Amino acid sequence: MAGQNSGKTAQQDVSQCPSHDHRNLSTSINVSASAYLLAMVSRPPENWRVWMAQVARDVEAGILEPDCDGATEMYPESLLRATDSALEAFEAEVRGLLEPTDDEVLGAVARVVLALNAVDGDASHGGAGYCTEEREQLCEYIDLTLGEHGVDVAPLAGRRGIDRAEITDAWRDW
Structure with a gap:
């Protein structure tokens, strides 16, 4: 998982922060099939809010690097x-x-x-x-x-x- 110590430095591992592709709930959050279907018919801004909250939680938990916290600014x-x-x-x-x-x-x-x-x-x-x-x-x-x-x-x-x-x-x- 991104952010875990794999023996690489932060400069060597450029995948520390979630990419644009990870905003889709199916790849960023482990959800059941029925919850995923429900998310698919949710308005995209709701998906983006969920993604930002997940990034913030992951930064706070140390899963993601602190500089990833700026990802939450992508969607004012x-x-x-x-x-x-x-x-x-x-x-x-x-x-x-x-x-x-x-x-x-x-x-x-x-x-x-x-x-x-x-x-x-x-x-x-x-x-x-x-x-x-x-x-x-x-x-x-x-x-x-x-x-x-x-x-x-x-x-x-x-x-x-x-x-x-x-x-x-x-x-x-x-």
Whole structure:
């Protein structure tokens, strides 16, 4: 486990701090399959809060080096709140769609992606924003939310000549 003494110096072991890939609950926290599924449908900011809390606990316990404590600054509360707000609006819009057309669904996707673009570009978050892992979690969350509300994303994407993983690409800056 990172941080344990393996005979290497801190300079030799560059994996002392959790990487972006470790923000996913499935790799950073040992959870049961049902808890993992529940985490997968959680909003990404909740996953990020859990990850930061785990890093802080691991630093406090001496599992991670003290300089890893800065990892908790990757997600300022303003970024988390703004992301939650954009996702809440998306959820409410999708809940209100009854037998939606492809254009209505993609309109909702466009609006959430544009809102997340604004969050990502907002300088008030101290330079924090979305990187690869966050992008993947946000896109997966959009897909899962649509699916939970009866939208079959793969056929919808197919009718547009794209892969389901590309449904946010037309609008996404992050």
